[in-house]
Amino acid sequence: MEGERRVSMRIRPTDEPRQRPRIAVVTTVHRWGDPRIIEREVAAYLEWDCEVHVFIPVDRDEVASVGDDHRGLGCLRVHALPKPRGRLQRLALSLRVASPVWKERPFxxxxxxxxxxxxxxxxxxxxxxxxxxxxxxxxxxxxxxxxKPYLPAPLRPLVSLLMVGLWRVARALFDGFAPATEAIARRWPPERTRVLHNYPKSLFEAPAGEPLALDPNRLLFVGGLTEVRGIRGMLDAVRRVRERRPALRLDLVGPVNDASLELAVGAAVAEGWCRHTTWLPPERLAVFCRGAAVGLVPYLPVPDHLEALPTKLFEYMAMGVPILASDFPLWRALVERSGSGRVAEPTVAGLAAALEAMLADPAQLARHGERGRAAYRGGYRWETEREHLRWHLERALGERAG
Structure with missing residues (x-):
């Protein structure tokens, strides 16, 4: 494939007598370092002593080890695809990606x-x-x-029907499905499906025995900054709360994915109460985020958000950061069951009122943080969740042996 550049990285010499399972991990949308793909799934394959070939848009200087925890295990080879500029180039790359995968067969x-x-x-x-x-x-x-804002509103129902048809093709041809939530799983055949939640790795967990030390003047948002994730309203809500709490500040960790937000984010930074970091590796992110008084998840109620489970919900729990999330039924049940925070209407007034109430009660904030950490330890860890990925791998190897 023209423009394809191969970057190979071996984590372990390949001189064992037996053949490792060969895995191709393919994406044309996600970046190197993606938490789900690289930090969790690829790392798991390597720990299971697989030879993993990752086909991903990446620059040579971005390719690095998946982490010291995985040195000496498995073999990782990265096949650098050209980075697309815009949706049309991304679609063209997706249609051509079969060629480099084919060249590295079999898998x-x-x-x-x-x-x-x-x-x-x-x-x-x-x-x-x-x-x-x-x-x-x-x-x-x-x-x-x-x-999707780039689709004209009258066309969206038609495009949605086309996507239903595309998924029918996938159901007919593919062997296994790993949806991120139970709601998505309902669309796939149960005998070939295991839900693979976006639970964080244990490195996000605060060290055992470490007491929570929450900074009552520090708020946090982690993730891509987009309009539908409620970033504009969140900034306005923090600005409103700062009228009574001028020491309050906000840390944003994630890229600005909507150009329409660049001015709003830039203005908040220029005013001195907002700090914006585009990306941190997981180990640094885990340390950076600890101690925030509130972790925000102010998503707007668009259809695909209502039953989504963003990773940041569970990262906040692991780090002992109290949660303020949008009041969707699924999120309300999760937050109330875990005792890890509270929910609010994702409006400026709703978020501001909830922030005021949470910050006014430091003792309750500490209880939210501790309960979130306990809930994470009790069932929201990637180290347990990855067994659903192992189910697919064992099924694949069993079918091949048969």
């Missing part, structure tokens, strides 16, 4: 992440009958397109 598993890849991977599946094709379903695509 026991092709694990792919983007709906744009369904046509290319479907073509591969027609040729590779003994390969296990695993579709990692991050979002509810038919619902997601209903809130």
């Amino acid at each position: 026991e598993v092709v694990h792919f992440h983007d709906p744009e890849l369904i046509p290319a991977v479907a073509w591969l599946s027609l040729w590779w009958r003994r390969t296990y094709f695993l579709y990692d379903v991050h979002e509810d695509l038919p619902l997601e397109v209903l809130s």
Whole structure:
């Protein structure tokens, strides 16, 4: 494929007598370092002594080890795809990605992440009958397109129907499905599906026995900054609370993904109460975030948000950061069951009122933080969740052996 650049990195010499399972992990949308793909799933394959080939848009200087925890295990090879500029280039790259994957055959598993890849991977599946094709379903695509700002509103229902048709093709051709939530899982055949939640790794957990030390003047948001994630309203709500609490400040960790937000974020930074960091590696992120009084998840009520489970909810729990989340039924049940914070209407007035109430009660904030940490330890850890990924790997190897 023109423009494809191969960068190989070996984590362990390949001189063992037995053959490692060969895994292709493919994405044309996500970046190197993506928490779900690289830090959790690829790292798990390496720990299970697989030879992992990652096909991803990346620059050479971005390629690094997945972490010291995985040195001496498995073998990682990164195949750097050209970075697309805009949606049309991304679509073109998705259609051509079968070529570099084909050149590296054979694979026991092709694990792919983007709906744009369904046509290319479907073509591969027609040729590779003994390969296990695993579709990692991050979002509810038919619902997601209903809130895409770049699609004209009258066309969105039609595009949603087309996505339903695309998923029917996937159901017919692929061997396994790894949806991120139970709501998405309902669209896939249960006998081939295991939910793979976006639970964080244990490195996000505050060290055992370490007391919470919450800074009552520090707020936190982690993730991509977009309009539908309620960033504009969140900034206005913090600005309103600062009229009574002028020492209050906000840490934003994530790239500005909507150009329409650049001025709003820039203004908050220029006013001196907002600090913006575009990205931190997981180890540094875990340390940086600890101690915040409130971790915000102010998503707007667009259809695909209502049953989503953002990773940041569980990262905040692991770090002992009290949560203020949008008042969606699923999120309300999670926050109330865990005792990790509270929910509010994702409006300026709703967020400001909830922030005022939370910051006015430091003792309750500390209880939210401790209960969140306990809930994380009790069931929201990646180290337990990854067994659902192992189920797919064992199924793939069992079918090949049979």
